Each structure stands twice: as structure tokens, then as C-alpha cells.
Amino acid sequence: MKDLMEADSPHQALVATALLATATGARSMTGLAALAKARSSDSDDEHGGAARLAAVMGSMAAMEMVGDKLPNIPNRTDAGPLLGRVAAGAIIGATIGGMTRRNRTTGALVGALTALIATELTFRFRRVLSEHMPPLLAAAVEDAVVVSVAAAGVNALSRPGAAAVFP
Secondary structure, eight states: OHHHHHSOOHHHHHHHHHHHHHHHHHSTTHHHHHHHHHHHHTOOOTTOHHHHHHHHHHHHHHHHHHHTTSTTOOOTTSHHHHHHHHHHHHHHHHHHHHHTTSOHHHHHHHHHHHHHHHHHHHHHHHHHHHHHSOHHHHHHHHHHHHHHHHHHHHHHHSOTTOOOSOO
16 A cells, blocks of 8 residues: 555545445445555554454454344434434545545545445446345345455555455
8 A cells, every 4th residue: 555655545544435435325434444555555554543443343353243233223315324424424435545645525526426326336237136035034134245345445455466355
């Protein structure tokens, strides 16, 4: 990721923001956890704080994926969950903006808007999947897509040919 900070790559930063915020639209913690993991692997933190944060956020993302299958969980399009996803998208965009020496406010707006749109689109995607397969299987398929999108977002932060954070 250090190459991205030094390179003049606005498209790469935009793609990474869009992908991670899209993942967050479906699962609020996934984009944040993927970004934290990527940052911790690039960190010179001698006390391990970045790695601990990444581990906690990864655990939260995993718990969210499990909790998403429970019957009484509110829809992601309800006001509270939607606001959380939009805020998480803004955090992702602002963080990537700072990492790439770009405008954090613009990054936050791109991340928030992407998460907002992705929330609605992934909600509809899950409903369509559930019409063609058992709901639990539809949720698992959605999870696989979300993790893949988050991994692609992290990989977009790496220079071409760099080792992937999620092999």
C-alpha cells in the first residue's frame, strides 16, 4: 500500500473506496474490517495496536455475517442500519483519501454515497436470490460475494502485481 500513497493513482483510490463501501452496504463491518486488515499488514506499529484492531473488526464482521441469518434482525434498509452503513462508507472513503493524500471529504462523500446505493442494491439482490434458493443459501451466496468484493477493494490498494492481502 505504500506504493499507492506515493503513486498518483486517483482511479485506484476511487475503485478501492467504491469496492470497500459496496461491501459495507451489504455487511456494515466487512469493508471496515478489510481496510483495517490491510492497514495492519502495512503498519510499522511495534505495539501491535493495528493488528489487534484488525482482529477485533474481523471478529465483528464474522459475527455480523452469522447474525444476519437470524430471523429477527432488522432490514439493512431500515433507518438505523442504513445510517450505520452510510457512516461506515464515509469512514472508508475518508481513510483511503488520507492514505492516498487525496481529499478526505471527497473520499467520505464517495464512500457514503456508494454504501447508500449498495445497501439498496444488495438488499434487492438477496431478495431475488431468496426467490430461487433457500434463504440461508441465498445469504451464504451473498456473503461470498461481499467477501470477494472486499478482497478486490483491498487488492485495489496494492500496486499491480503486489501480493494480495486475501490470497
